[in-house]
Amino acid sequence: MKQIDQMRRRAARYLDVEAVTIAPSTGVFSLSFDDIPVTAWTEAGPVLAEHGVKATYYVCGGLAGGVNMDRDQFRVEHLQALHAAGHEVGCHTFGHTSALRMDAEALRLSLDANAAWVAERLDGYRMTTFAWPFGDATVGAKRVVRERFALGRGVRDGINAGREDRALIRSIGLESRRLPGYDLEGLMAEAAAAKGWLTAYGHDVSDRPTDYGCTPDDLDRVLRLAKAAGLDVLPVSAAWAVVTHP
Template sequence: MARVLTLLDQVRLRIAPLSRAAPIAVGSQRGMMSLSFDDFPISAWTEGGRVMADHGVHATYYVSGSLCGQVHDDMRQFEVAHLQAVAEAGHEIGCHTFDHISALKARAAEFHASIDRNAHWVAERLDGYAMETFAYPFGDWSIGTKRSVAKRFKCARGVLRGVNNGKVDRAGLVSIGLESKSLATFDMEAVAVKAAAQGAWLVLYGHDVGDRSSPYGCSPKQLERMILAAKAAGLDILPVKDALARIH
C-alpha cells in the first residue's frame, strides 16, 4: 500500500517540522523511552508482546481498523482477538487512521473522517476504548494536519528520525525506527545513555518482530537489546500516552 508523493507533497512533508503546532518542553523529567508498533502485523503481538512481557514493559500499538485480517506490506495483520489481547495485556492502543491514509494525499475532511471511523471501530471492539495518541500513516504530515491533529489527540508521532529533547512539537514527535534496514547504523546503547543524560524522550517505532523480519521490523533479540539498553541507562519505559503525561 505504497503512496506516491509529488514534488509539492515532498515540500509539504519537509517543511512541516519547521512549524510547531503544539510546543511542549521535554527535559526536566527522568529520561524515557516509548516503544510503538504500527498497523500492526500479528508478530508485533505474538513475538514483540512476548519479549515485552518478559521484561515487564508496555508499548503503544497504532492501529488502522481497515488492516484487520488483511495482508499489508506482505505481512499478515492483526485480527480482533489480537487487538483485544494487546489491550488486555496493558498496552496502549493508538490511532493510525482507519484507512491507513496519507495526510498529504487525503483531503482534510477525508483524513478526519478516517480518524472518526477508527475511533468507532476500536471502541466497538474494545468496550468503549478511547484512543488518545496518534501516529501518522507513512509518517506523512503537513503543517495543517499537525494543527488539526493537535486538537484531537494528546500527541502524534511521525517517522522523522530524532530524539525528543528540549522544545518539541507534541503533534510532531520525532522517532527512531526499530527497523532492520536502519538498525545497523544505530548504536542503541549510546542513544539510550545520551537520552538518559539529557532527560530526553526516545520514541521508537517498528512493525513486525521475528528472526526473519521485514526491513520495516526487527528481531526479538534487537527488541530485547533496546529494552535492556534503556533499562541499563535508567530510562523509564512507558507507552506514549503515559510518557506524555509526565511532561504535559
Template sequence: MKQIDQMRRRAARYLDVEAVEIAPATGVFSLSFDDFPATAWTEAGPILAAHGVRATYYVCGGLADGVNMDRDQYRVEHLQALHAAGHEVGCHTFGHTSALKMDAEALRLSLDANAAWVAERLDGHRMTTFAWPFGDATVGAKGVVRRRFALARGVRDGVNAGREDRALIKSIGLESRRLPGYDLEALMAEAAERRGWLTAYGHDVSDRPTDYGCTPADLDHVLRAAKAAGLEIAPVGEAWGAVTRA
C-alpha cells in the same frame, strides 16, 4: 508530484509548530508498533512481558484480519488481548492512508471511522495519541490531529528534549533497514543525560523481518539497552504526562 510532497513534508516540520517543553524528571523510553502486523503481538508480546514493560500499538481498523506488505496483520483477538494486558492502543487512521493523500475532511472521516471501530471492539476505548502513517504530515493535517489527540508521533530520528512540536514527536525506527545506522546505547545514554524522551517504532517481529521490521533479538536488545541506561519505560500516552510541562 514527488517534489511537491517533499515540500509539504518540510513545511509541516517547520510551520504551525505548537511547542511543548520535554523535561521529565528522568530519561524515558517508549516503544510503539505501527499498523500492526500479527507478529508485533504474537512474537513481541512475550518479549515485552518477560521484560515487564508495556508498549503502544498504533491501530488501523481497516487492516484488521488483512495482509499488508506481505505480512498478516493483527486479528481482533490480538487487539483485545494486548489491551487487556495494559498496552496502549493509539490511532493510525482507519485505512493507513498518508496525510499527503487526504484533505482535512477526508482525514476527519478516517479518524472518526477508526475511533468508532476501536471503541466498538474495546468497550468504548478512546485513543489519545496518534502516529502518522509513513511519517507523512501536512500543515493542515497537523491542525486536525492536534485538536483530537494529546500528541502525534512522527518518524524523524532523535531524542525529544527541550522544545518539541507535539504534533511531530521524534522517533527512531526499529527497522532492519535502519537499525545498523543507530548507536542504540549512545541514544539511550543521551536520553538519560539530557533527561529527554526517546521513542521508537517498529512493525513486524520475526527471525526474517521485512525491511520495516526487526528480529526478536533486536527487540530484546533495545529493551535491555533502555534498562541499562536507567530509562523509565512506558507507553507513549502514559509517558506524555511524565515528560511534558507547561
C-alpha cells in the same frame, strides 16, 4: 508529485509548530508498533512480558484480518488481548492512508471511522495519541491531529528534549533497514544524560523481518539497553503525562 510531497512534508516540519517543553525528571523510553502486523503481538508480546514493560500499538481498523507489506495483520482477538494485557492502543488512520493523500475533511472522517471501530471492539476505549502513517504530515493535518490527540508521533530521528512540536514527536525506527545505522547504546545514554524522551517504532517482529521490521533479539536488546541506561520504559500516553511541562 514526489517533489510536491517533499515540500509539504518540509512545510509541516517547520510551520504551525505548537511547541511543548519535554523535561522529565529522568530519561524515558517509549516503544510503539505501527499498523500492527500479527507478529508485533504474537512475537513481540512475550518479549515485552519478559521485560515487564508496556508498549503502544497504533491501529488501523481497516487493516484487521488483512495483509499489509506482505505481512498478515492483526485480528480483533489480538487487539483485545494486547489491550487486556495493559498495552496502549493508539490511532493511525483507518485505512493506513497517508495524510498527503487526504484533505482535512477526509482525515477527520478516517479518524472518526478508526475511533468508532476501536470503541466498538474495546468497550468504548478512546485513543489519545496518534502516529502518522509513513511519517507523512501536512500543516493542515497537524491542526486536525492537535484537535483530537495529545500528540502526533512522527518518524524523524532524534531524542525529544527541550522545546518540541507536539504534533511531530521524534522517533527512531526499529527497522532492519535502519537499525545498523544507530548507536543504540549511545542514544540511550544521551536520553538519560539529557533527561529526554526517546521513542521508537517498529512493525513486524520475526527472525526474518521485512525491511520495516526487527527480530525478537533486536527488541530484547533495545529494552535491555534502555533499562541499563536507567530510562523509565512507558507507553506513549503514560510517558506524555510525565515528560511534558507548560
